[in-house]
Amino acid sequence: MEKPASLLQVNKLSIRFRHENAWLYAVQDVSFAVERGETLGIVGESGSGKSVSSLAVMRLLPTKQSKIEVDSIYFYGEAAHSWNDEQMRQARGSKMAMIFQEPMTSLNPVLRCGYQVAEAILTHQKTTKKQAKAKVLELFRKVKLPRPEQHFRAYPHQLSGGQKQRVMIAMAIANEPELLIADEPTTALDVTVQKEILLLLKELQQQTGMGMIFISHDLAVIADIADKVAVMHKGKIVESGTVQDVLGNPQHPYTRGLLACRPPLDTRLSRLPVVREFLENKWPGGLPEMLAELNVPQNDRAKAHELLYAQEPVMKVENLRTWFPVQKGFFSREKAYVKAVDDISFEVFPGETLGLVGESGCGKTTLGRSILRLQEPTDGIVSYKGVVVNKLDKKQLRDFCKQLQIVFQDPYSSLNPRIAIGEAIMEPMKVHGLNGNASQRKQKVFELLEQVGLEESHFRRYPHEFSGGQRQRVCIARALAVNPELVICDEPVSALDVSVQAQVLNLLNRLKKEYGFTYIFISHDLSVVRYMSDRILVMNNGKMEELAEADLLYKNPQSDYSKKLIDAIPAKAFK
C-alpha cells in the first residue's frame, strides 16, 4: 500500500465519551491532513470536538471514559494508529508537541519553570543536566522571555499569563518537534499579548519548518495564522479548504454565522447576527442581506448622541485613586504602592454605555470595583445622582447598591456551585427586601429567567448543569433582580466563545433598551467595546489614556497605547 506523504494524516477519526450509561459521539468521521511548514486551523465552538480530536491524535484522552475509533493515522508515513503505548510516549514531546489553552493551569504550580522545560529535554535526549539548562536558557531567549535566567528559577505563579504561555511554547519546541498542536493558545490572553504569541509561533514555524495545528473558537485568529482551515460543528467537519476560500466565500451556513457574529469593525449593527439565524437560513442572500437589514446609519447614531449628551450626567467620578500598599520589609515603615487606579475622572450620562478598555493589570477591574466600593478607594469622589458614594455608611451603602449592580467576568466561579440558580437570583431580592413575599419573588425570578433567555424549569438547577453562556445569563439575571439603574459589566464575555459572545452582547443591549439601563462596560477586547459603547475610556497602568466617542477613537486614536490596542485586533487585514 502506498503511504501518504503528509506530515500528519488522520482518516475517519471518531471519538465517543461515556455519558452515564451510553457512549455518545463527540467526534464523528473526521479526516484532516497537515503538511510540513503548514498551519491547519481547526475552528468551532466549545464542545464541537476540536480539542478532543487533537488530544486523540496524541492519545492524551482519559482511557476509561473515552473510546477512539480511527481508520488510520499516518505520521510521516508511519502508521501511528498501530504504535504501542511506549512508542507513542516516545513520540510525545519529541516528534509531536502540544500547547494548551490555559497557561495558568497547564504548568505545574510547585515546580520551577526551568525544570519543567528541562524535563522535556532530559526525557528525550541524552544530555547532562547542565547542557539541558543551557538549552532551556537558549529556548527562553528564542521565545523572547525578557529575563531567561530569572525565569528559569521562577515558579509559574510569578509569571504573567503571556510569559507562562511562552514557557509552554519553549517546552513544546524543546525537542524540535515536526508537529506542533496549539489548542487555543491565546484564548485566555489579552489581545495585545495574543498578537505577540501569534507572531512568535509564526516565526518559530518559519525557522523550523514544523507543521502546526492551531485550534481556536475565533475565526479571526485563524485568519491571521492558518493556511488551511477546517470548521467543526457538533463533532463533524462541515467545511474545509484554504483560508482564502473558506473565509472569503464561506459555503456552510455555520461558517457564515461564525464569520458574522464577531462585532464588525467598519459598520454599526443594530444587533449582532447569531449562528442559529444562519443555520436556520434567515438570510438566503448571505452576508450582504444580513448587513442591509441590521445596519445602523451613521446619522441615527449622531442624533441619538446629541440627545444623550445634552443631559445632566448621572454619575461623576473625580480624581479617583485606589492604591494598594506593598510592604517592603518587616521593619521598614517606608511603603511602596501599586497604583491600580491613579487619578481617574469621568462622567457617565444616563442611558449611555461607557466602555472601559485596557490590558489585564491596567486597573480597569479595580476601577469598576472602586466605584461600587467593593474595593475601598484611597482617594477621590464618586457621586451618583448627587449622592456622594464615598460618604455613605454601611447601611446606606447597602441600600444604595440596589441602584448599581455588577456582572463579573468569570461565570464559572462567580456562581456558588451549591446554590440552585433560582435561589441565587432570589438572594439579592431577599437581602434588599424587594418584591414582597417568597412566592412573589419566585414569580419575579421566573420573569427574569425568561428575560435573559432561560426557562422556568431552570429554577432548581445547579450552575454545573449550564454552559458558560447560560451561566453568564444567570449572572445577568441576578444583577437585574434588584432593578438597578446602572450596571457595571466586568468583562462579561471574555470567557465565552465568539458565537456565545454575540448572544450575550445582544441580550445586554436588548435589556438596556427595555429597562433604560446605563452601562459601564469593561473589556480588554477593543472590537467588543467599540460595538457596545457610546464612548470609550482607554486605561493603561492605572491612568486614563484617552476618552472619546467610540467610532472616533477607532478611526482616529490619539494616544500610542490606543493605537497599539486597535492594532492587536485579529484579522484586521482580512476584514
Added chain:
Amino acid sequence: MSAYIFRRLSYGLLVLIGVATVVFMLFTILPGDPARMMMGQRADQQTVDAIRKDLGLDKPVIVQYMHYLNDISPVSVHNATDFENHWFADKEKYGAYLNILSVGSSKVILKKPYLRQSWQSRRHVSVILAEAFPKTLLLASVSILIAIVLGIVIGSFTAIINHPFINRAVLLITVFGMSLPSFFAAILMAWIFAYLLADYTGLSMFGSLYTVDDFGNGEYLDLKNLILPAITLGIRPLAIVVELTRTSLLDVFSQDYIRTAYAKGLKKRNVVGIHALKNALNPVITAVSGWFASLLAGAVFVEYVFDWKGIGVVIVDALEKYDLPVLMGSVLLIAVILIIINIFVDIIYGVLDPRIRIS
C-alpha cells in the same frame, strides 16, 4: 520567610501565655484542698496549714498567678536574700541559674522553666516529664512513620489503579479504621497477637520500653514491646493518610498540568512521582501533623492498655491523684509541642507549595 517565622514564633509565645493562664485559672477554681488530699483524712490542722503555706496557697490568687508565671518563665525576678520569702531564688527548686541583673534584694535570673514538684512524690515535674516524654515521642513517631509510609504507598497505588471496586473497598476499610475506638483496637490487638498468637509472635500483652530483668540484673531495652502499641496507634492515621492521598491524587490527576506532563512524553511513574505527588501532599501533611501532635499529647487509652509509660499514663495517674503540678506541667508541654508542630508544618507548606510563601 524569616520575618514570617519570627511572626509565627511571637504568636506562639502569646498562645503559650494564654494557655498557662487558662490552665492556672482552671486548676485554681477546682474544688478540693490539695494539702488535705496530700495528708489524707488524719492530718491535723497545723500540718495542713504548714503545707498550705509551703505551697503558697495562703496567698491571694493574683499573687499565686504571678508566682506561677514567674516560675515557668525562663527569665524571672526573685528575692536574693530571704530564705523564708516565697520568691527566693532557691537552687533546690530552680536548679543552676544565671544571674542577669541584681537590684537591692531582688535579682533577675535566667533559668530552665520550673514546673514545680509533684504533690505526691515530691519529684520535680520536669524530671517526671523528661522520663515519660521520650517514650511517647518514640511511640508516636513510629506510629506516624508507619502511617505515612504505608499510607502514601497504598494511597498512591489505589489512586493509580482507580478501579471502582477497589475504590469502594478502600473507602470501606479506611472508614472502619478511622472509626475503630482506640481502646477497643488496643485490647483486640493485645488479645489476638499477644495472647492467642503469643506462641508465634512472642509478644507480651503489655510492657514499656524498658523491662525489669527477672534475674535482678536491672532494666534492659525491650523494643519488641513497641510493636503492638505502635501499630494500634497507627491504624487511624494510616486510614486517613490512605484516603487523603488517594482522593487528593485523583483530584490532581485530572489537572491540566498532568496532561502537560504526559504531552511532554514523561513516563507514568515520573508523572505520578514528580508532578502529581508533590501537589497532592498538602492535605496529607495537614492531617498527619494534626495526628502527630495529638499522639505526642499522649495516646492515653493505648498507652494505658499496653502499660507504655508515656505522657498519657502520667496524665491519667496525675488526674487520679489530684496531682495538679504534674497536670499543669503536662498541659503546658503539650501546648508547646502543638505550637512547634504548627510552625513546622507552615514551613513545610512553603517548601511544598511555593505559592503559599508570598501570602
